[in-house]
Amino acid sequence: MSDTKIHTVTIVGAGLVGSLLSIYLVRRGYKVTMYERRPDMRQFSISAGKSINLALSDRGWKGLEGVGIAEDIRKVAIPMYGRMMHGTNGALTFQPYGEKNQAIYAASRGLLNCEMMNLAEKNGVKIFFNHRCTHIDLDHARAKFELHETGKETIVESDLVFGADGAFSAARLQMQVATDRFEYSQHYIDHSYKELLIPAGPSGTFLMEKNALHIWPRGGYMLIALPNLDGSFTCTLFLPVSGKESFHAIQNDQDCRDFFTRVFPDTFHLMPDLLHDFFANPTGSLVTIKCFPWCYKQKLALIGDAAHAIIPFYGQGMNCGFEDCTVLDGIMDEMKDDWSKILPAYQAARKENADAIAQLAYENFIEMRDKVGDPSFLLRKKIEAHIHRKHPTKWLPLYSQVTFSNIPYSLALKNGYNQDRIMDRIMEVRGIESKWDSKEVEDMILSQI
Amino acid sequence: MSDTKIHTVTIVGAGLVGSLLSIYLVRRGYKVTMYERRPDMRQFSISAGKSINLALSDRGWKGLEGVGIAEDIRKVAIPMYGRMMHGTNGALTFQPYGEKNQAIYAASRGLLNCEMMNLAEKNGVKIFFNHRCTHIDLDHARAKFELHETGKETIVESDLVFGADGAFSAARLQMQVATDRFEYSQHYIDHSYKELLIPAGPSGTFLMEKNALHIWPRGGYMLIALPNLDGSFTCTLFLPVSGKESFHAIQNDQDCRDFFTRVFPDTFHLMPDLLHDFFANPTGSLVTIKCFPWCYKQKLALIGDAAHAIIPFYGQGMNCGFEDCTVLDGIMDEMKDDWSKILPAYQAARKENADAIAQLAYENFIEMRDKVGDPSFLLRKKIEAHIHRKHPTKWLPLYSQVTFSNIPYSLALKNGYNQDRIMDRIMEVRGIESKWDSKEVEDMILSQI
Numbered sequence: 048m049s050d051t052k053i054h055t056v057t058i059v060g061a062g063l064v065g066s067l068l069s070i071y072l073v074r075r076g077y078k079v080t081m082y083e084r085r086p087d088m089r090q091f092s093i094s095a096g097k098s099i100n101l102a103l104s105d106r107g108w109k110g111l112e113g114v115g116i117a118e119d120i121r122k123v124a125i126p127m128y129g130r131m132m133h134g135t136n137g138a139l140t141f142q143p144y145g146e147k148n149q150a151i152y153a154a155s156r157g158l159l160n161c162e163m164m165n166l167a168e169k170n171g172v173k174i175f176f177n178h179r180c181t182h183i184d185l186d187h188a189r190a191k192f193e194l195h196e197t198g199k200e201t202i203v204e205s206d207l208v209f210g211a212d213g214a215f216s217a218a219r220l221q222m223q224v225a226t227d228r229f230e231y232s233q234h235y236i237d238h239s240y241k242e243l244l245i246p247a248g249p250s251g252t253f254l255m256e257k258n259a260l261h262i263w264p265r266g267g268y269m270l271i272a273l274p275n276l277d278g279s280f281t282c283t284l285f286l287p288v289s290g291k292e293s294f295h296a297i298q299n300d301q302d303c304r305d306f307f308t309r310v311f312p313d314t315f316h317l318m319p320d321l322l323h324d325f326f327a328n329p330t331g332s333l334v335t336i337k338c339f340p341w342c343y344k345q346k347l348a349l350i351g352d353a354a355h356a357i358i359p360f361y362g363q364g365m366n367c368g369f370e371d372c373t374v375l376d377g378i379m380d381e382m383k384d385d386w387s388k389i390l391p392a393y394q395a396a397r398k399e400n401a402d403a404i405a406q407l408a409y410e411n412f413i414e415m416r417d418k419v420g421d422p423s424f425l426l427r428k429k430i431e432a433h434i435h436r437k438h439p440t441k442w443l444p445l446y447s448q449v450t451f452s453n454i455p456y457s458l459a460l461k462n463g464y465n466q467d468r469i470m471d472r473i474m475e476v477r478g479i480e481s482k483w484d485s486k487e488v489e490d491m492i493l494s495q496i
Numbered sequence: 497m498s499d500t501k502i503h504t505v506t507i508v509g510a511g512l513v514g515s516l517l518s519i520y521l522v523r524r525g526y527k528v529t530m531y532e533r534r535p536d537m538r539q540f541s542i543s544a545g546k547s548i549n550l551a552l553s554d555r556g557w558k559g560l561e562g563v564g565i566a567e568d569i570r571k572v573a574i575p576m577y578g579r580m581m582h583g584t585n586g587a588l589t590f591q592p593y594g595e596k597n598q599a600i601y602a603a604s605r606g607l608l609n610c611e612m613m614n615l616a617e618k619n620g621v622k623i624f625f626n627h628r629c630t631h632i633d634l635d636h637a638r639a640k641f642e643l644h645e646t647g648k649e650t651i652v653e654s655d656l657v658f659g660a661d662g663a664f665s666a667a668r669l670q671m672q673v674a675t676d677r678f679e680y681s682q683h684y685i686d687h688s689y690k691e692l693l694i695p696a697g698p699s700g701t702f703l704m705e706k707n708a709l710h711i712w713p714r715g716g717y718m719l720i721a722l723p724n725l726d727g728s729f730t731c732t733l734f735l736p737v738s739g740k741e742s743f744h745a746i747q748n749d750q751d752c753r754d755f756f757t758r759v760f761p762d763t764f765h766l767m768p769d770l771l772h773d774f775f776a777n778p779t780g781s782l783v784t785i786k787c788f789p790w791c792y793k794q795k796l797a798l799i800g801d802a803a804h805a806i807i808p809f810y811g812q813g814m815n816c817g818f819e820d821c822t823v824l825d826g827i828m829d830e831m832k833d834d835w836s837k838i839l840p841a842y843q844a845a846r847k848e849n850a851d852a853i854a855q856l857a858y859e860n861f862i863e864m865r866d867k868v869g870d871p872s873f874l875l876r877k878k879i880e881a882h883i884h885r886k887h888p889t890k891w892l893p894l895y896s897q898v899t900f901s902n903i904p905y906s907l908a909l910k911n912g913y914n915q916d917r918i919m920d921r922i923m924e925v926r927g928i929e930s931k932w933d934s935k936e937v938e939d940m941i942l943s944q945i
Contacts, residue, residue: 220673223682224664228737228781232681233672288677332677 051387053206053345054078057190059180059218063156064351064368065211066163069172070114071376080203081167082178082192084212089161098242099331100273100281101159102127102151102260102362104450110369113376116166123158125274126150131259132419137313141259142419142428145447146436151260151362153273180217183208185225188346207386208347214336216353222343230339236358236412238268238285239294239330245317247278254317255280263311264420267292270311271415282314285333285416294330333358335405339398342390350375355401360412361449367404367456371397403456407449407463427470430483434492441496442466469495500836502655502794503527506639508629508667512605513800513817514660515612518621519563520825529652530616531627531641533661538610547691548780549722549730550608551576551600551709551811553899559818562825565615572607574723575599580708581868586762590708591868591877594896595885600709600811602722629666632657634674637795656835657796663785665802671792679788685807685861687717687734688743688779694766696727703766704729712760713869716741719760720864731763734782734865743779782807784854788847791839799824804850809861810898812853816905820846852905856898856912876919879932883941890945891915918944 056072058065061083073079103111103124111117128150129143144151164174177195184191190203210218222229248254253274255261261272261280268287272280289295292310297303300322307315315321336356341349351368375393382388418424434442445463448454454462469492473479482488505521507514510532522528552560552573560566577599578592593600613623626644633640639652659667671678697703702723704710710721710729717736721729738744741759746752749771756764764770785805790798800817824842831837867873883891894912897903903911918941922928931937 215673224669228684230683232683234679234681235677 051385053386055205056207057203057205058209058211060212061174063365066167067372069167071372073170073172079172081174083176084179087176098156099283099359101154101156101365103154104151104366106370107366110373113373124152124154126152127260128258131256131261133263145451149451183221185343185346210349210353211351213352214356219349219353232337234335236333237287239288239332241284241330242328243282243324245280251278253278265310269416341394345386348390357405357408361408363404400456403460433484500834502835504654505656506652506654507658507660509661510623512814515616517821518616520821522619522621528621530623532625533628536625547605548732548808550603550605550814552603553600553815555819556815559822562822573601573603575601576709577707580705580710582712594900598900632670634792634795659798659802660800662801663805668798668802681786683784685782686736688737688781690733690779691777692731692773694729700727702727714759718865790843794835797839806854806857810857816853849905852909882933
């Protein structure tokens with residue numbers, strides 16, 4: 048066997064990214080085995096009331112298209128054409144995400160994961176569940192797993208290990224503790240989150256607009272809701288951990304009732320189980336993880352959240368992980384089977400883009416929380432959309448670059464900063480409110496691009 | 497036993513900070529046991545050619561004074577009254593660190609550590625060597641150690657565990673993997689280091705000025721040398737890991753000889769074993785570690801490098817760790833035995849100061865590397881020293897605040913920024929070179945303080 052070739056691959060983690068990666072690899076003829084810490088979700092329901100609904104966008108679809116399951120998934124995904132903002136007074140404002148037919152798609156994490164595991168197995172991937180990775184001998188790509196039921200340890204040898212085991216990756220921990228000069232940071236934002244539910248109305252009707260991502264922006268915190276196929280909405284409350292308005296400040300039913308009726312009055316009556324759910328569901332933390340390198344020799348590579356966990360506010364966590372897979376797939380084409388080149392090229396291609404989407408996600412958190420209710424912000428978005436419609440090749444709004452294109456995230460971030468500088472000047476134009484769609488404003492923008 | 501009281505303490509790590517802490521604690525009547533990963537350095541020489549010599553300054557002395565061993569150590573420490581800069585042409589420039597009698601003191605890490613372990617044992621601390629910490633059950637302050645020779649595991653129960661186990665702390669790792677919302681980062685600078693030696697001259701004579709810290713600043717890299725009691729100097733080369741002038745670029749004897757004769761010509765003939773030492777001694781990495789919180793309930797606390805490893809360019813790593821001990825000691829006085837208050841107060845008092853010295857160390861790295869050879873920089877320091885002499889209460893140079901005072905690091909950092917702004921303006925005064933000690937310049941400075 049040549050030094051630069053591999054035949055057998057171990058994937059740690061059978062989540063969304065691990066499963067997709069396994070399909071890409073097995074189709075190229077690699078022998079792929081996947082080890083998952085949790086039980087098989089196709090047999091056991093493991094909902095912990097802790098999920099944030101997924102929104103599939105272009106990069107995610109591209110990943111699914113590459114293995115031919117995009118159409119199946121599209122049938123069970125709900126297009127959301129824009130943000131529906133809920134004011135404190137109950138007023139609704141709809142802001143399209145892109146052009147008329149552009150949408151992000153609400154999808155069930157569980158369903159998507161199950162579909163991909165089925166497809167992986169159909170293609171020959173072997174999956175072991177209840178196997179927790181406890182150690183990786185990096186120099187020998189030798190992974191140790193502990194079997195949940197018995198505590199028995201198994202050692203798995205292969206040519207290459209992929210760590211697709213999420214934000215708290217055991218594979219990455221080995222990089223941290225066993226290699227020199229490993230850059231690493233984990234940073235939590237002040238906000239945590241909690242899953243809540245707006246159930247379906249009679250006969251599975253949707254009690255709010257179905258084809259939108261609902262947001263209740265409230266400055267220091269916010270609530271969002273995404274539609275489910277059964278007519279319900281999965282809601283996520285993002286709230287500071289401590290402080291005046293915080294999870295810490297809501298200690299009992301009365302606190303919870305007061306808070307919701309005061310700041311989300313139009314949702315309170317839509318959530319009959321609010322008080323139960325609020326205290327029964329866990330409060331989840333929101334972490335950004337950055338590290339480098341992502342690879343150790345030709346023996347270990349990190350992918351998805353294991354390499355670059357981000358906060359969920361651009362809806363790009365899974366989409367970015369899927370793009371890791373399609374980019375890696377393209378590099379495998381280019382470099383043939385030479386893994387001494389594939390892995391360095393993969394991390395070089397992805398690291399700056401992962402850093403960029405982490406930054407964008409953070410900035411979008413601020414935007415969703417503080418600005419989407421702001422008239423000046425809405426006008427700004429309207430001007431951008433107007434210029435984009437008239438000059439689609441010259442002005443693509445940042446949100447569209449991230450969501451409806453495959454432009455590298457790092458380039459989108461840069462373009463976004465340039466657009467921001469232009470729009471800052473435009474918004475200072477006297478009387479912009481009345482002449483936002485004038486030729487004068489249009490020419491000003493075009494001259495600055 | 498009250499919830500807020502503790503009786504038994506386990507310290508992980510018998511290095512400088514762990515040993516000093518053990519003495520402070522045992523003298524207050526706590527039962528203290530210390531576990532060290534390495535063998536007993538009093539019986540086995542464990543020099544790995546990887547040490548950076550210590551420079552004790554005021555905060556370090558204060559720590560030693562608190563347990564009564566400062567005078568013993570002072571006898572075996574060598575005062576360094578300033579920096580001796582070596583130009584490429586061999587020219588020497590001496591720059592005092594502070595006032596006439598102010599010095600930092602070169603001391604042997606090994607000797608200092610041995611003395612403190614002796615004192616700890618004399619006071620009743622029990623020390624176990626060859627015990628590597630493999631796990632801590634945080635909620636029960638239950639630490640697991642693996643004995644080096646046999647691999648046998650011991651579980652140690654106590655009321656409180658201190659992690660004093662350095663930059664790659666096993667105790668901190670437990671905080672990282674087992675607690676929610678733990679902030680953590682490890683960041684390596686581009687430079688690594690290597691220990692080298694200038695041996696003593698005939699009959700133990702010093703071949704360079706004894707009472708100075710020698711620096712060969714060269715822009716992108718530097719060499720430093722600190723005196724030892726036997727007439728030798730321990731040198732440390734700080735050099736980028738890769739690039740044109742780097743560790744990577746020095747692959748063989750010829751490369752090494754060429755590099756030293758070109759950039760450190762006056763040292764080459766002073767280092768007869770240079771070629772051997774360069775390739776035999778390991779290349780060490782330089783990491784900054786930040787984390788928060790430093791404590792878990794009343795069960796675990798981090799101290800010294802385990803909580804805040806910094807790069808060595810302000811000579812404050814050990815001094816800061818010793819200050820952790822004296823500050824904690826003061827808080828114990830204040831809070832009596834109420835550990836529910838002691839630990840939160842300790843981390844609140846130290847975190848911002850640890851962050852500040854990390855920042856100062858980084859800035860001093862830039863200063864030592866790039867500026868200490870620069871005439872404008874030397875003039876600036878001369879003006880500061882002049883103003884300080886005339887107005888000692890109004891102007892204390894940043895270096896003195898950090899080194900010759902117990903002003904909190906965070907305050908020193910802030911003062912330093914203010915002084916920098918003033919000095920930036922002064923250095924722009926036309927003809928400052930000739931009138932640096934004029935009444936006009938003095939008044940300008942005083943008016944801005």
